Amino acid sequence: ETGVTQSPTHLIKTRGQQVTLRCSSQSGHNTVSWYQQALGQGPQFIFQYYREEENGRGNFPPRFSGLQFPNYSSELNVNALELDDSALYLCASSHRQGPGYGYTFGSGTRLTVV
Amino acid sequence: SQQGEEDPQALSIQEGENATMNCSYKTSINNLQWYRQNSGRGLVHLILIRSNEREKHSGRLRVTLDTSKKSSSLLITASRAADTASYFCATVLTDSWGKLQFGAGTQVVVTP
Numbered sequence: 001e002t003g004v005t006q007s008p009t010h011l012i013k014t015r016g017q018q019v020t021l022r023c024s025s026q027s028g029h030n031t032v033s034w035y036q037q038a039l040g041q042g043p044q045f046i047f048q049y050y051r052e053e054e055n056g057r058g059n060f061p062p063r064f065s066g067l068q069f070p071n072y073s074s075e076l077n078v079n080a081l082e083l084d085d086s087a088l089y090l091c092a093s094s095h096r097q098g099p100g101y102g103y104t105f106g107s108g109t110r111l112t113v114v
Numbered sequence: 115s116q117q118g119e120e121d122p123q124a125l126s127i128q129e130g131e132n133a134t135m136n137c138s139y140k141t142s143i144n145n146l147q148w149y150r151q152n153s154g155r156g157l158v159h160l161i162l163i164r165s166n167e168r169e170k171h172s173g174r175l176r177v178t179l180d181t182s183k184k185s186s187s188l189l190i191t192a193s194r195a196a197d198t199a200s201y202f203c204a205t206v207l208t209d210s211w212g213k214l215q216f217g218a219g220t221q222v223v224v225t226p
Contacts, residue, residue, distance in 0.1 A: 004156075031212065042118075042202055042216030043157070056211050088154060094212065100164070101212065102147055107156040 004106035012112045021076040023091030032074040035090040118203045118217035126223045133190040135220040137203030151200045193224045
């Protein structure tokens with residue numbers, strides 16, 4: 001059984017650029033969520049995908065967008081990068097949608113915007 | 115604002131001692147989950163406790179939930195140096211589709 005894998009592990013981008021982060025969910029998991037974790041803080045929910053549809057979104061602007069593919073892997077896209085977007089981006093998957101299940105997290109992508 | 119708030123923010127203990135951290139939240143929950151994070155990497159799911167449960171155990175971990183006080187505690191017994199990590203509580207609200215709302219975490223350091 002494979003876990004959640006994220007790529008790349010580290011990334012440096014310039015303000016104003018665009019970035020795409022990738023996530024392969026754990027085998028058998030059809031729900032994927034993305035979280036942003038600033039240094040010294042807890043993760044903040046960005047959005048969640050279930051069967052290729054976004055079914056929940058946190059307080060993030062539209063320049064944060066995502067996709068889920070038929071194999072349940074996912075992408076997080078961020079346009080017009082700002083310095084405050086520097087953070088650890090975490091992908092998490094679950095085998096069922098709904099409130100009663102735990103999540104398996106990837107190791108994250110550390111994004112630095114300069 | 116964050117739904118869960120952990121207390122204390124930091125905890126330093128010696129190997130063999132017990133570590134207790136608390137989490138308070140504001141609104142009705144479906145369940146509460148505890149996660150561990152080592153050195154700013156991915157989170158590891160420790161325990162999920164549902165709103166109709168009061169206590170759960172997993173190995174050296176014991177979690178309690180008091181919905182009347184909107185609080186939970188995580189106890190790590192006989193701590194080891196490998197338990198050094200940040201611990202987060204995350205709530206899942208009633209009528210939600212599973213979104214986790216995290217607190218700021220408790221940083222635990224266990225010295226040999």
